[in-house]
Amino acid sequence: MATISLSMTRLLTLVAGFRVVDAFWRMDCGVIQLGRVDPIITPGNVSGHVHIVAGPNIQADKSAYWTPYMYYKRADGTFVNVPQGGLIVYYLGRGQGKATSFPPGFQMVSGNPSLRAYDNSTMTYGDVNNPSRPVADRASFNCINYATPAPETPGFPTIMDCPQGLRAQIQFQSCWDGVNLYKSDQSHVAYLSQVDNGICPPTHPVLLPHLFYEVYYSIDQVDTSDGGKFMLANGDMTGYSYHGDFMNGWDPAVQADAVQNCLASTGSGTIDDCPVLKDSNDPQSGSNCPQQPALVDEQTTGILSALPGCNTPSAGPAPAPGKVCPAKLVAPNTAMDGQTRQVPTPGKTIVAFGSDSATYKGCYVDSTGARALVGASYADANNMTTQTCGTFCQSKGFSVFGTEYAGECYCGNTIATANATQSECSMACKGDLFSYCGGPDRLSVWTISSAASSTTSISSAPSTTSSKQTTSTLTTTSATTVVGPTVSGADYLGCYSDTVSSRTLTGYYSNSGSQTLDTCAAAAIANNYRYFGVEYGSECFAGNTIASSARSGSSCSMKCGGNSSQICGGSNAISMFQNKAFIVASNKQLISVKSTSAAASYNYVGCYTDAAGTKRTLTEYSFTDGSMTVEMCLTACFSRGFSWAGTEYANECYCGSGGISNGAIVASGGDGDCSMRCAGDRTEWCGAGSRITVYKKTAT
Ligand SMILES: *[C@@H]1O[C@H](CO)[C@@H](O)[C@H](O)[C@H]1NC(C)=O
Ligand SMILES: *[C@@H]1O[C@H](CO)[C@@H](O)[C@H](O)[C@H]1NC(C)=O
Ligand SMILES: *[C@@H]1O[C@H](CO)[C@@H](O)[C@H](O)[C@H]1NC(C)=O
Numbered sequence: 001m002a003t004i005s006l007s008m009t010r011l012l013t014l015v016a017g018f019r020v021v022d023a024f025w026r027m028d029c030g031v032i033q034l035g036r037v038d039p040i041i042t043p044g045n046v047s048g049h050v051h052i053v054a055g056p057n058i059q060a061d062k063s064a065y066w067t068p069y070m071y072y073k074r075a076d077g078t079f080v081n082v083p084q085g086g087l088i089v090y091y092l093g094r095g096q097g098k099a100t101s102f103p104p105g106f107q108m109v110s111g112n113p114s115l116r117a118y119d120n121s122t123m124t125y126g127d128v129n130n131p132s133r134p135v136a137d138r139a140s141f142n143c144i145n146y147a148t149p150a151p152e153t154p155g156f157p158t159i160m161d162c163p164q165g166l167r168a169q170i171q172f173q174s175c176w177d178g179v180n181l182y183k184s185d186q187s188h189v190a191y192l193s194q195v196d197n198g199i200c201p202p203t204h205p206v207l208l209p210h211l212f213y214e215v216y217y218s219i220d221q222v223d224t225s226d227g228g229k230f231m232l233a234n235g236d237m238t239g240y241s242y243h244g245d246f247m248n249g250w251d252p253a254v255q256a257d258a259v260q261n262c263l264a265s266t267g268s269g270t271i272d273d274c275p276v277l278k279d280s281n282d283p284q285s286g287s288n289c290p291q292q293p294a295l296v297d298e299q300t301t302g303i304l305s306a307l308p309g310c311n312t313p314s315a316g317p318a319p320a321p322g323k324v325c326p327a328k329l330v331a332p333n334t335a336m337d338g339q340t341r342q343v344p345t346p347g348k349t350i351v352a353f354g355s356d357s358a359t360y361k362g363c364y365v366d367s368t369g370a371r372a373l374v375g376a377s378y379a380d381a382n383n384m385t386t387q388t389c390g391t392f393c394q395s396k397g398f399s400v401f402g403t404e405y406a407g408e409c410y411c412g413n414t415i416a417t418a419n420a421t422q423s424e425c426s427m428a429c430k431g432d433l434f435s436y437c438g439g440p441d442r443l444s445v446w447t448i449s450s451a452a453s454s455t456t457s458i459s460s461a462p463s464t465t466s467s468k469q470t471t472s473t474l475t476t477t478s479a480t481t482v483v484g485p486t487v488s489g490a491d492y493l494g495c496y497s498d499t500v501s502s503r504t505l506t507g508y509y510s511n512s513g514s515q516t517l518d519t520c521a522a523a524a525i526a527n528n529y530r531y532f533g534v535e536y537g538s539e540c541f542a543g544n545t546i547a548s549s550a551r552s553g554s555s556c557s558m559k560c561g562g563n564s565s566q567i568c569g570g571s572n573a574i575s576m577f578q579n580k581a582f583i584v585a586s587n588k589q590l591i592s593v594k595s596t597s598a599a600a601s602y603n604y605v606g607c608y609t610d611a612a613g614t615k616r617t618l619t620e621y622s623f624t625d626g627s628m629t630v631e632m633c634l635t636a637c638f639s640r641g642f643s644w645a646g647t648e649y650a651n652e653c654y655c656g657s658g659g660i661s662n663g664a665i666v667a668s669g670g671d672g673d674c675s676m677r678c679a680g681d682r683t684e685w686c687g688a689g690s691r692i693t694v695y696k697k698t699a700t
């Protein structure tokens with residue numbers, strides 16, 4: 001995505017020296033479709049060249065915004081797609097007087113796909129005070145170089161070497177004839193005299209909001225060492241055919257309010273400063289509204305033998321009228337049509353799962369350092385739903401559950417009053433785009449109705465000679481919460497069996513004559529183990545899974561070597577605790593890294609196979625470090641110019657530039673096969689034996 005400072009600089013240059021109404025708003029758009037589609041020029045059919053169609057984060061705006069995709073023709077004659085770095089749409093208050101909203105059904109195209117040269121003769125309308133200007137100035141390019149800013153050019157820059165990518169800009173017609181919603185020759189609209197400002201011609205007296213797109217092409221991520229050529233998807237090697245399309249899909253009332261109030265005077269570009277847009281903003285639209293499967297059955301990314309469609313590269317200056325080569329259309333998936341995501345109401349929204357149901361409790365603050373629900377947990381980046389989480393927690397005997405960050409599930413037995421606002425639980429569930437599953441550090445919490453009501457009393461206790469653990473009556477819910485020995489930072493789970501030949505906790509071990517519950521708890525907390533326990537007075541074990549079952553409380557009756565008022569298990573019996581500070585390891589979806597001269601972000605890709613002895617997956621650079629973290633590995637790979645990075649076996653880091661060459665994906669989320677925590681940070685996963693946790697540099 002764009003840096004705001006650059007965009008702002010641009011806007012200031014555009015408006016300099018002009019009497020303008022310079023209020024505006026700016027929206028991020030996410031890709032909704034990639035392929036040869038063009039709902040204006042070829043509705044319902046295959047279009048001439050590949051477009052990238054984007055939709056905005058404002059949910060009341062169902063408009064579609066699209067522009068051509070970009071390719072690189074390699075010296076060997078093949079083509080490779082250029083990663084797209086995002087689209088920003090500006091609604092600007094320009095021209096004279098107050099703009100009218102785009103009417104329902106309105107659509108328009110700016111630019112001409114067949115042009116291959118700068119047209120200096122077709123001019124905008126103008127008068128003495130508002131000189132006309134070549135219409136061709138509607139499109140421009142900026143080779144982004146933070147170190148040495150380059151000027152904008154009407155076609156592609158002569159040297160396509162842009163360290164931070166290439167930005168295309170397209171201005172739209174802001175003058176409407178007031179009658180026609182669309183005419184295929186675009187004569188229903190006209191440009192302002194100055195293209196980005198000025199006056200409307202008398203034939204097109206109705207002023208519309210001024211639309212302006214910034215489109216980012218990550219040409220810096222393409223290997224150009226073979227001396228190939230960049231081109232638009234229609235084969236244009238000059239850039240003069242740049243065009244943008246707009247199909248109005250606004251909720252009329254929301255658009256009218258925003259045009260009235262946010263283009264007028266207070267617009268700052270920030271959605272939060274425009275109340276009606278703020279209300280409709282989905283800050284998680286990137287993950288809540290994912291790209292839809294291609295509607296045209298052809299390959300558009302990766303290495304291609306030809307440009308999709310019948311497009312031949314052309315350098316002009318003669319126009320190159322396009323034609324449409326057929327391709328098969330895929331039947332659209334209509335399963336989600338007409339559905340909307342409902343915000344749940346505490347106490348009122350009830351969902352069924354299995355033979356039970358859960359009642360919504362609210363949105364809660366949560367953090368990796370202090371979990372609100374400390375029972376079992378799991379993560380699933382594909383199929384998480386309220387129902388799967390509820391089923392999981394119920395099967396573990398818990399009565400409260402919560403979903404977080406779209407794909408995480410946490411269980412517990414108690415929860416206080418909701419302490420976050422509902423809008424913070426704004427991420428759609430990975431396995432159900434029409435329900436909410438928390439947010440970053442926010443839990444959508446539910447209580448299981450049947451389990452919560454079955455409170456029972458049981459009688460049990462570790463029988464002991466010491467002062468604290470005398471027989472007592474314990475109250476518990478159907479999830480067996482056991483009261484017993486207490487140690488700060490942990491919950492007592494009960495007395496569990498253990499054998500020398502098959503240990504119940506296998507992650508950590510120490511043996512000391514001065515062992516206490518506190519020393520064992522401290523070791524488990526420091527090493528981030530979920531469970532720990534003391535046995536035979538002196539032994540401390542810790543691990544993340546319990547491989548045995550509970551046994552009679554009386555088996556745990558030995559005093560701790562280091563504190564005779566505490567119980568430290570017994571013979572083949574372990575006093576089992578759960579670490580309340582345990583942090584579920586997870587792979588952050590996006591990690592920012594810095595080298596001495598630049599910054600970048602890496603996305604989590606998944607867990608892959610990778611075996612020593614065979615050819616490694618990422619081969620170009622590797623190192624081992626006893627304090628390995630994902631961040632350490634990504635920084636090392638980024639500093640050396642590698643787009644791919646992976647951690648393995650807790651302390652190994654591998655880098656590569658060509659992507660995954662030999663590995664096969666085994667998981668794309670959760671702790672599946674990549675189940676080793678990083679040596680330097682036990683809250684992150686760092687692969688496992690023959691398993692690599694892979695990250696890839698993002699498009700911008
Ligand atoms: C789609 O386009 C092809 C090629 O231009 C044409 O032959 C066909 O009739 C079109 N189909 C529809 C449904 O318009
Ligand atoms: C317009 O372009 C043509 C062809 O490049 C050139 O000969 C002519 O001088 C240009 N006219 C102006 C006004 O720049
Ligand atoms: C919010 O509620 C949870 C669950 O009751 C609790 O663990 C957490 O400390 C609370 N946080 C704040 C900031 O109030």
Ligand SMILES: *[C@@H]1O[C@H](CO)[C@@H](O)[C@H](O)[C@H]1NC(C)=O
Binds near residue numbers: 382383
């Ligand atoms: C999760 O979803 C994937 C893809 O939809 C499916 O193949 C897989 O079987 C699902 N896994 C479970 C455990 O439901």
Ligand SMILES: *[C@@H]1O[C@H](CO)[C@@H](O)[C@H](O)[C@H]1NC(C)=O
Binds near residue numbers: 563565
């Ligand atoms: C010994 O254990 C008891 C009970 O947990 C605790 O109150 C006491 O502070 C401990 N003594 C020392 C010296 O740690």
